[in-house]
Amino acid sequence: MKFLLPRFMFDKIEDIPLEYMKKIGVKAAILDIDNTLLTQNKRKRLIIKEVFDVDITLEEIEYDFSLDRVLTKIAREKDTNLQDIRNIFSEKFFGEEYNQPEHFECLEQAPHYLNLIAKNHKIIYLSARDYRTRDLTIKQLEFFGFPKIEGVNELIVM
DSSP, X not given: OOXXXXXXXXXXXXXSOHHHHHHTTOOEEEEESBTXXXXXXXXHHXXXXXXXXXXXXXXXXXXXXXXXXXXXXXXXXXXXXHHHHHHHHHHHHXXXXXXXXXXXXXXXXXXXXXXHHHTTSEEEEEEOSOGGGHHHHHHHHHHHTXXXXXXXXXXXXX
16 A cells, blocks of 8 residues: 655745656645645634624734634633633634635735646645535635636545
8 A cells, every 4th residue: 555645845835846846747736725825814813803802913813823822811701611612713613604715815826836836737635624614615715716626636625
């Protein structure tokens, strides 16, 4: 049984050497969606503001990525059980209302470079998102101009 092991890893999509990939016969590029192509910080901030009426900066969200500190602070301020706050946040975070493309931010130049890569390589989008968000994920990628999920390109959600 063969294992899928990356031969190359890059910090930024624009660091991928396109001609070299073609020259050595790379057939596909596998890219994670969240925090590689799209960021969720704007969406997290919006949910916290609209649902809990708490202002938070994008820097605070980047620092507290899992939002443990932020949600704990909200639970204390609202005198509510932390698990209830987490459940409310999760319900909104995974719900359709806050999963619309306009609530996401695209990492700069990512669609442009990925479209260049897609000219000669299969694109495989990988995500730990729930499989029920597949259609919303496709809508988000298309909204920002990423290569379409059709033909040879794929989306794998878990």
